[in-house]
Amino acid sequence: MDDPDELAPAVRSILSAARDRADAAAGAGEAVSVSPRDLSAAFERAEADGRVPVIAEVKPTSPTTEGSREDDPVALAEGMVAGGAAALSVLTEPEHFGGSVDTLERVRDAVDVPVLRKDFVVEEAQLDAVESDVVLLIARFVGDDLPDLLAAARDRGFQVLVEVHDREELERALDAGATTIGVNNRDLAELVVDLGTFESVAPHVPDDVTLIAESGIGSPADVRRMRAAGADALLVGSAIMDGDVAANTRELVRAEADEDEDADPRLDDTTDTTETPT
């Protein structure tokens, strides 16, 4: 792709599907009113017992994933919480990520951690599709509507995660009053991941913002790298969804504790998903 600002075809298709869903949602249903589970408090609880705050993502498939995972999303979510996830993210985009609003509702009923709704919200009416504790707004896709959508989401009680890729988007997010900001390491033009993206944007984020590193985090070393660059929390999908979700989550949330002990988390009993996080 010659123009780095141009979106990958998959991303364009995702956005046009999102706009169709927004049109269908317009004027339907009432505005939701959410009593959210506090995301910052969940991160603090994790820190207090030595877990790196991880938002684990239930993502059955994606444009960059081969195949799809057909397991019960509720069982996957429970495994992530058992593995120590501070919060969950659930895709509700149906056409490209295998998500659904129904899945999010079932997951949120089954767990007590905050749940982020992961979708491509471009119009206010989409906010009323389902209750969640946090909604995502992607600076690149909402453009000048960011302040209005942020206000509309907050009016409904949602906490808002604003996703950015570069400093220009970061400035827009800060101007709009975002207090929780995610830096996505996946570039939307080429869909490739570079952890250097977070490292280049993070130094410009004020300290009072809750800062989340998103995408491409695959190992305890990646976790430590993002934390060293200033991440308060991490959003991880593929690396957790690939295999035993409880064990995968546990390995990442323990990345700092294990380094201190120099222990191998894989030696732990990782098959018992009913265990509560330690």
Ligand SMILES: O=P(O)(O)OC[C@@H](O)[C@@H](O)c1c[nH]c2ccccc12
């Ligand atoms: O699977 P990964 O590389 O761990 O990434 C998770 C998450 O960051 C990614 O799914 C994501 C980040 N921003 C998004 C916006 C929409 C859909 C998905 C995403």
